[in-house]
Amino acid sequence: MKMLKTILENHPSFQELEREHLKFVIDNAENIEFKAEELLFKEGEKADKLYIIQSGKIAIELFTPSRGSITIQTLGLNEIVGWSLTPPYQRSFDARCVEDSQAISIDGKALRIRCEEDSKFGYELLKNFTYTVVQRLQRTRIQLLDIYKIRT
Amino acid sequence: MSIQISDPMLPELYKVTKIQENTHDTFTLEMVPKNKTKIFSFLPGQFNMIYLFGVGEVPISISGDPSSTDFLVHTIRAVGTVTDAMSKIKEGQTVGIRGPFGSHWPIEKAMGKDVLLIAGGIGLAPLRPVVYYILAHRSKYRKVVLLYGTRSPDDIIYEEEYQNWQENFDITVETTVDNTDSEWQGHVGIVSALISKKDFSPTNMVAIICGPEIMMHFSVQELVRREVTWNDIYISMERNMKCAIGFCGHCQYGAKFICKDGPVFCYSSIQETLKRREI
Numbered sequence: 482m483k484m485l486k487t488i489l490e491n492h493p494s495f496q497e498l499e500r501e502h503l504k505f506v507i508d509n510a511e512n513i514e515f516k517a518e519e520l521l522f523k524e525g526e527k528a529d530k531l532y533i534i535q536s537g538k539i540a541i542e543l544f545t546p547s548r549g550s551i552t553i554q555t556l557g558l559n560e561i562v563g564w565s566l567t568p569p570y571q572r573s574f575d576a577r578c579v580e581d582s583q584a585i586s587i588d589g590k591a592l593r594i595r596c597e598e599d600s601k602f603g604y605e606l607l608k609n610f611t612y613t614v615v616q617r618l619q620r621t622r623i624q625l626l627d628i629y630k631i632r633t
Numbered sequence: 634m635s636i637q638i639s640d641p642m643l644p645e646l647y648k649v650t651k652i653q654e655n656t657h658d659t660f661t662l663e664m665v666p667k668n669k670t671k672i673f674s675f676l677p678g679q680f681n682m683i684y685l686f687g688v689g690e691v692p693i694s695i696s697g698d699p700s701s702t703d704f705l706v707h708t709i710r711a712v713g714t715v716t717d718a719m720s721k722i723k724e725g726q727t728v729g730i731r732g733p734f735g736s737h738w739p740i741e742k743a744m745g746k747d748v749l750l751i752a753g754g755i756g757l758a759p760l761r762p763v764v765y766y767i768l769a770h771r772s773k774y775r776k777v778v779l780l781y782g783t784r785s786p787d788d789i790i791y792e793e794e795y796q797n798w799q800e801n802f803d804i805t806v807e808t809t810v811d812n813t814d815s816e817w818q819g820h821v822g823i824v825s826a827l828i829s830k831k832d833f834s835p836t837n838m839v840a841i842i843c844g845p846e847i848m849m850h851f852s853v854q855e856l857v858r859r860e861v862t863w864n865d866i867y868i869s870m871e872r873n874m875k876c877a878i879g880f881c882g883h884c885q886y887g888a889k890f891i892c893k894d895g896p897v898f899c900y901s902s903i904q905e906t907l908k909r910r911e912i
Binding site: 552553580623 | 658710712753754782783784788809811812813814817818819820821822823825826829830844845847848851
C-alpha cells in the first residue's frame with residue numbers, strides 16, 4: 482500500500498484542507514486490512530471510525546428478516562465507508578468485505594471532537610463529505626429508476 | 634470506411650441456423666443467407682432490419698464478429714410484438730434481412746488510445762463487435778476496459794466470453810448489477826460509478842457507450858468529471874426506425890435521422906439536441 486500520508490494528501494476529501502488540519506487527519510489514521518467476508522461493522526454499532534478503501538471491495542448491506550442480507554452498493558478504491566461525523570453516530574447498515582481489502586481507518590470520534598472545536602475544519606470536512614453523500618444519493622436514485630426494466 | 638448495399642428496401646432471405654438463450658428474455662440468433670453467394674459485411678455499431686414475415690420488421694444491432702462474413706449474429710431482447718414472436722422462432726425458419734445500416738463505432742480513431750467501453754443491459758450486444766474487432770487488432774489499442782451494468786446477475790449476457798477476453802487479450806471486464814439477492818461477488822451499483830475507479834488517460838482515450846439514455850447521460854457526466862472531452866465520447870441512440878435509410882422520418886431526432894446519421898454519434902455532435910426535452 483502507498484504511504485498513508487501521500488494517499489490522504491491526494492484524496493479528494495482531504496486534499497484542500499489546511500496543512501494543520503490535514504496533519505490532524507493523518508495523525509488519527511492507520512492502515513488496516515480485512516479478509517473476505519469479514520464485517521467492518523454492523524447496523525446499530527457505534528460509528529467511531531471511517532474507512533477509505535485502498536484495494537478490494539466493500540459491500541454495504543441491509544439485513545431483512547425475509548431475504549437476509551441484501552447488498553445495496555459496493556464500494557472500491559478511494560471511496561469512503563461509514564463517515565462517522567453526523568448524529569446519531571450509529572451505523573445504519575452493515576459493511577462486509579467482499580474480497581480481501583486494504584483500507585485507511587480514521588478515528589471518526591477524534592475528527593468530530595476537533596470539528597466541534599474548530600468550525601473552519603468542521604465546515605471544510607463536512608463540505609467535502611457532503612459531496613460524497615450527494616454523489617452516492619444520486620447513484621442510489623438512478624438505481625431506483627430500474628433503468629433496464631422493459632417498459633411496455 | 635463505408636459499405637455499399639444493393640437495394641436497401643429489399644430484404645434478403647436468411648435461414649436461422651442456431652438459437653441461443655442468453656437470459657430469460659434475451660436470445661441470440663445465428664443466420665446464414667439463403668443465397669450462398671451473398672457475403673455479408675458490416676462495421677461494429679451498424680444495425681439490420683429483421684423482418685419476421687407475417688409479424689413485422691424491427692431494427693436490431695449486429696452483435697457478431699465483423700470478420701465473419703458467412704453468417705450473421707443478432708442478440709435480441711423480447712420487448713414487443715415482433716421481438717416476442719422472434720423469441721419463439723425455430724431453427725431452419727426464414728427471416729428477411731435488410732442492411733447493414735447506419736454509422737459505426739470509432740474503431741479507427743481509437744487506435745493507439747485507451748478504449749473505455751461502457752454498456753448497460755442489452756447495450757452490450759452492439760458493443761460486442763467492437764470487442765471482437767479489438768481482439769483481432771489488439772496491438773493497435775492501448776488499455777481496453779469494458780464496464781457493464783445490468784439489472785441483476787440473471788440478466789448478464791455473454792458471461793462465458795469474458796474470461797477469454799481478460800486472460801488472452803488483456804481486456805479488463807467489470808460487471809455491476811442494480812440489485813441482487815444471490816451470492817454475487819461482483820459490484821452492486823450503477824455502471825457509471827465504476828468509471829471513477831478506472832485508470833485511463835483522459836487525453837488519449839475514446840469512450841464508447843451503449844445502453845439506456847439515462848445511463849449514457851450519467852456516464853458522460855462522470856467522464857467529463859474525469860476531463861474526457863465530448864469529442865472523445867461516442868454514444869448509440871435508439872428511436873423508432875422504419876425505412877432505415879432516412880426517408881420515412883420516423884426516427885427523426887432534431888436535425889438528424891437516427892437510422893442514417895446514427896445510431897452511433899459523437900457526443901459533441903448531438904449533445905445540444907439531447908438537452909432539449911421537447912424532442
